[in-house]
Amino acid sequence: MLIEFTKMQGLGNDFIVIDAVNQAVELTPEQIRFLADRHFGVGCDQLLMVEKPVSNNADFKYRIFNADGGEVAQCGNGARCFARFVRDKKLSHKDQIIVDTDAGQLLLRFDGEESITVNMGVPRHAPEQIPLLMDAEALEYSVALGAEKIEFYAVSMGNPHAVIRVQDIDTASLETLGPQLESHKIFPQRVNVGFMQILSRKQINLRVYERGAAETLACGSGACAAVVAGIEQNLLDNIVRVNLPGGELTIEWLGRGHPVFMSGPAVSVYEGQIQL
Numbered sequence: 001m002l003i004e005f006t007k008m009q010g011l012g013n014d015f016i017v018i019d020a021v022n023q024a025v026e027l028t029p030e031q032i033r034f035l036a037d038r039h040f041g042v043g044c045d046q047l048l049m050v051e052k053p054v055s056n057n058a059d060f061k062y063r064i065f066n067a068d069g070g071e072v073a074q075c076g077n078g079a080r081c082f083a084r085f086v087r088d089k090k091l092s093h094k095d096q097i098i099v100d101t102d103a104g105q106l107l108l109r110f111d112g113e114e115s116i117t118v119n120m121g122v123p124r125h126a127p128e129q130i131p132l133l134m135d136a137e138a139l140e141y142s143v144a145l146g147a148e149k150i151e152f153y154a155v156s157m158g159n160p161h162a163v164i165r166v167q168d169i170d171t172a173s174l175e176t177l178g179p180q181l182e183s184h185k186i187f188p189q190r191v192n193v194g195f196m197q198i199l200s201r202k203q204i205n206l207r208v209y210e211r212g213a214a215e216t217l218a219c220g221s222g223a224c225a226a227v228v229a230g231i232e233q234n235l236l237d238n239i240v241r242v243n244l245p246g247g248e249l250t251i252e253w254l255g256r257g258h259p260v261f262m263s264g265p266a267v268s269v270y271e272g273q274i275q276l
């Protein structure tokens with residue numbers, strides 16, 4: 001099977017995007033792992049599929065696969081790239097696009113040529129919605145990782161996130177704590193782990209160890225989760241600039257019951273074809 005794809009990136013979080021509306025494509029986890037491999041394949045953090053919608057009011061279905069081949073329900077940077085892709089490929093001329101995902105619908109909006117805003121939906125806090133094996137909802141949970149006791153905030157942005165507050169993201173133990181918490185038994189579907197340094201009420205630094213992809217240069221849903229954590233803990237205002245290793249996002253949240261809005265860029269890098 002010869003597949004046409006576009007290589008894209010949002011703040012260095014990189015994607016292989018495939019038009020599965022005009023190409024018949026069905027990939028196995030093994031094929032996805034091969035495509036995502038940076039040495040033997042194309043290389044990406046996530047592979048995104050553009051499919052026909054399942055709901056009457058939606059324009060497309062948005063499917064997301066991590067580099068480890070697992071399918072997941074949310075990817076914020078990917079959502080902006082998805083919007084750029086369907087516009088560049090002339091699959092849609094709309095300024096606002098509704099996409100079906102396994103976690104509900106997302107609204108993607110062009111703010112001009114440079115920036116795209118995604119309505120990322122309403123964050124979910126109940127442990128069973130994350131899912132997190134804790135008896136009661138809390139603003140901070142704690143867990144022992146080896147000899148260390150870690151405090152973290154947990155939320156679902158359509159995918160599970162844990163957020164750890166640190167003094168300095170450059171010296172945070174992401175390489176050891178990230179994989180340990182990602183696969184800890186209290187997270188039955190594993191978890192994305194964010195390390196957040198609060199700079200002021202309007203600005204944070206963030207690094208994310210992603211489930212199924214290890215550390216990426218940026219994680220859009222992770223940025224939303226970190227800002228939600230900071231607002232809930234009364235440390236951040238409603239509009240926050242998030243500095244990630246690959247660039248900046250703006251996140252806006254008015255509090256419980258409201259959706260989170262994420263704004264940032266999305267870039268096409270090149271077009272390719274690959275034989276599978």
Ligand SMILES: N[C@@H](CCC[C@H](N)C(=O)O)C(=O)O
Pocket residue numbers: 013045046066072073074075076077078159160192210211212213216218219220221222
């Ligand atoms: N990079 C993404 C998140 C991709 C999915 C995540 N690794 C998961 O397993 O939930 C983003 O920008 O949100």
